[in-house]
Amino acid sequence: MSNITNLAKFKKQKLKQKNKAKTLCKSGFHKWAIIFKDKFDVKKGKLVTTYQCIYCDKTKTTYL
Numbered sequence: 414m415s416n417i418t419n420l421a422k423f424k425k426q427k428l429k430q431k432n433k434a435k436t437l438c439k440s441g442f443h444k445w446a447i448i449f450k451d452k453f454d455v456k457k458g459k460l461v462t463t464y465q466c467i468y469c470d471k472t473k474t475t476y477l
């Protein structure tokens with residue numbers, strides 16, 4: 414029985430974290446993870462690194 418209780422607690426905690434993350438994203442504090450590193454963009458003639466927020470899936474790119 415205790416395992417089930419723990420799981421419920423864990424789920425609740427995770428949900429709380431997700432909500433907190435959403436608030437952070439709304440405020441512009443995204444948690445970026447690199448999905449493409451130093452990919453060459455032919456059009457721009459530059460190296461491109463693409464990031465994606467692990468919470469809201471928003472992407473951003475930076476050029477070198």
Ligand SMILES: [Zn+2]
Nearest residue numbers: 438443466469
């Ligand atoms: Zn985000």
